Amino acid sequence: MGRWGDEDVSARLTVDLDAVVENYRRIESTSAPAAVASVVKANAYGLGAIAVSGALYAAGCRRFFTAQLGEALALRNALPDDATFYVLNGLWPGTEIEAAQAGIVPVLNSLDQVRRWRRVAASWGGRLSAILQIDSGMSRLGLTREDVRVLAGDPDLLSGFEVQFVMTHLALADTPGSCWNDIQLATFEKLSNLLPAIPRSFANSAAALTRPQRPGDLVRAGIGLYGGQAIASGPNPMRRVVDLSARVLQVRDVPANTGVGYGMTHVTRAPARIATIAVGYADGWPRRLGGRGAAFLDGRRLPVVGRISMDSMTLDVTDLPRSALDAGDFVELLGENQSLEDVAAQAGTISYEILTNLGPRLDRTYARYGAGPLDGRVYA
Numbered sequence: 001m002g003r004w005g006d007e008d009v010s011a012r013l014t015v016d017l018d019a020v021v022e023n024y025r026r027i028e029s030t031s032a033p034a035a036v037a038s039v040v041k042a043n044a045y046g047l048g049a050i051a052v053s054g055a056l057y058a059a060g061c062r063r064f065f066t067a068q069l070g071e072a073l074a075l076r077n078a079l080p081d082d083a084t085f086y087v088l089n090g091l092w093p094g095t096e097i098e099a100a101q102a103g104i105v106p107v108l109n110s111l112d113q114v115r116r117w118r119r120v121a122a123s124w125g126g127r128l129s130a131i132l133q134i135d136s137g138m139s140r141l142g143l144t145r146e147d148v149r150v151l152a153g154d155p156d157l158l159s160g161f162e163v164q165f166v167m168t169h170l171a172l173a174d175t176p177g178s179c180w181n182d183i184q185l186a187t188f189e190k191l192s193n194l195l196p197a198i199p200r201s202f203a204n205s206a207a208a209l210t211r212p213q214r215p216g217d218l219v220r221a222g223i224g225l226y227g228g229q230a231i232a233s234g235p236n237p238m239r240r241v242v243d244l245s246a247r248v249l250q251v252r253d254v255p256a257n258t259g260v261g262y263g264m265t266h267v268t269r270a271p272a273r274i275a276t277i278a279v280g281y282a283d284g285w286p287r288r289l290g291g292r293g294a295a296f297l298d299g300r301r302l303p304v305v306g307r308i309s310m311d312s313m314t315l316d317v318t319d320l321p322r323s324a325l326d327a328g329d330f331v332e333l334l335g336e337n338q339s340l341e342d343v344a345a346q347a348g349t350i351s352y353e354i355l356t357n358l359g360p361r362l363d364r365t366y367a368r369y370g371a372g373p374l375d376g377r378v379y380a
């Protein structure tokens, strides 16, 4: 009772859709006149692709990138017909008709994919589209230099469907000083110039923010929309989107020389108070953060002690006044006091991985403040 209220919520993940929209507008304004597409692969980086895409659509975004056809098909039904969905991982054999029927636009990554799309398009009445991806040096996906020469020598291969964009992806976009960005872009330009004039797309969030003079024709914004740090160093220009808070399950007093958690990797030196909170590695909190990192209560740091369990972890709250924290309270794991980047750095990874690991058990709440005052929040 009391601090528990009547909610059966172990941890609350609040996604601020207004912040997503504001971040979208920020990328739009630095990239103008380029169009900005939203990358909503992997369930919008773990935050909920339907809610996020819906907010971005309402804000005027009409182009959405997923990685897989299944992701695009699920969103296709959730958004109005004038939204376009692109599938980054390419056109798999046997999926052509399904993609064509749903109006999905595949990113064609090989000559075989080009040929198969052309075959379907020939019997489709000329309304299919595609993006051509060129590998300009990352060696991940896309047409090789030789493939582009084949296309250039046989324009008929691109007949029967519209190539909306020719795209590439940069390996070091988050490191704007790297010469590899210029080398890749020069290769991309040279190879694109062999093809008929087609609008170009190469910028992810980082490239859009660091090359505002040259964003190409279509920016593909992902992490920046979600408030992550797109560029490896410097201040983060994006607004925070995610707040994660976890419930305190129990608070206990333990004497000196007491083991805490699996392996008893933490042993108290003096009498201590230990709070157990309801987020663990099954919720995406990295197990590597055992004995590292912290949660926060009203700006006060509460260090993690002991290993991270599957469903919980333990904090040393000895320094708090007794009345400050009790079972049922929430403590902050991501928010004002602790950013995605803080957690990623402590865990030796990147914000993308922290976000996409946020588990399905977390209670996702979508905040839309709209035009009203901040305390008048409406939940979508």
Ligand SMILES: *Cc1c(COP(=O)(O)O)cnc(C)c1O
Residues within 6 Å of the ligand: 039, 041, 088, 168, 169, 203, 204, 205, 206, 220, 221, 222, 223, 224, 230
């Ligand atoms: C994921 C992805 C993006 C988005 O990148 P961010 O760094 O999240 O902005 C853009 N383009 C391609 C090809 C991608 O795979």
